[in-house]
Amino acid sequence: xxxxxxxxxxxxxxxxxxxxxxxxxxxxxxxxxxxxxxxxxxxxxxxxxxxxxxxxxxxxxxxxxxxxxxxxxxxxxxxxxxxxxxxxxxxxxxxxxxxxxxxxxxxxxxxxxxxxxxxxxxxxxxxxxxxxxxxxxxxxxxxxxxxxxxxxxxxxxxxxxxxxxxxxxxxxxxxxxxxxxxxxxxxxxxxxxxxxxxxxxxxxxxxxxxx
Ligand code: URA
Numbered sequence: 001x002x003x004x005x006x007x008x009x010x011x012x013x014x015x016x017x018x019x020x021x022x023x024x025x026x027x028x029x030x031x032x033x034x035x036x037x038x039x040x041x042x043x044x045x046x047x048x049x050x051x052x053x054x055x056x057x058x059x060x061x062x063x064x065x066x067x068x069x070x071x072x073x074x075x076x077x078x079x080x081x082x083x084x085x086x087x088x089x090x091x092x093x094x095x096x097x098x099x100x101x102x103x104x105x106x107x108x109x110x111x112x113x114x115x116x117x118x119x120x121x122x123x124x125x126x127x128x129x130x131x132x133x134x135x136x137x138x139x140x141x142x143x144x145x146x147x148x149x150x151x152x153x154x155x156x157x158x159x160x161x162x163x164x165x166x167x168x169x170x171x172x173x174x175x176x177x178x179x180x181x182x183x184x185x186x187x188x189x190x191x192x193x194x195x196x197x198x199x200x201x202x203x204x205x206x207x208x209x210x211x
Contacts, residue, residue: 001166002173006181009045014038018162018184022200028209032085035134035207038162038184039089046130046160046182047094050074071155072126073098079133079145080104080117082204086132086160098127102148104141113144124152131157134203136164136183137194139171146176158182163199165190 053070103117
């Protein structure tokens with residue numbers, strides 16, 4: 001596995017909150033709250049290189065030049081359903097962002113991801129996309145989601161997850177070496193059922209309390 005184009009967000013607040021989320025006795029309420037807080041912190045890192053442009057403004061004292069974010073509104077794309085857990089926290093930092101959703105399931109016979117939902121904002125070719133999914137496990141869904149998004153020819157795409165498995169990073173990078181990955185941890189491995197070890201369990205179930 002190459003870690004080229006992979007950013008591990010090692011900020012102590014991120015690592016501390018991630019450890020609390022991993023604990024099996026974390027309640028749905030605290031898991032969801034921690035994911036919200038982590039998403040805000042991760043959004044701060046992920047948007048570090050957003051392009052800026054100069055604008056003329058007037059303070060109460062004089063005219064000056066300030067900087068504002070350049071270009072069309074960013075798009076957060078949630079891979080359903082666990083990706084939705086990232087949205088509120090990220091929207092705290094980039095409140096003007098648009099939101100798209102993509103739903104994929106794995107065909108039981110071909111084992112390939114099949115799209116069942118796809119709804120994006122307009123003018124995607126002028127936008128920067130941040131794809132969110134808490135778990136980069138096999139990497140198949142994430143790679144398929146980015147395949148589909150690339151058809152819209154956006155200005156850029158980044159992928160953000162909480163945890164990644166080395167297998168998922170490898171699969172994703174093979175398909176999309178140009179798309180940077182941001183994560184709080186690369187864990188040890190996948191188990192036989194496709195769960196990340198040591199991981200945090202089923203992210204969707206833990207966010208929505210559906211276990
Ligand atoms: N999806 C999850 O929610 N958890 C894993 O460990 C792997 C995939």
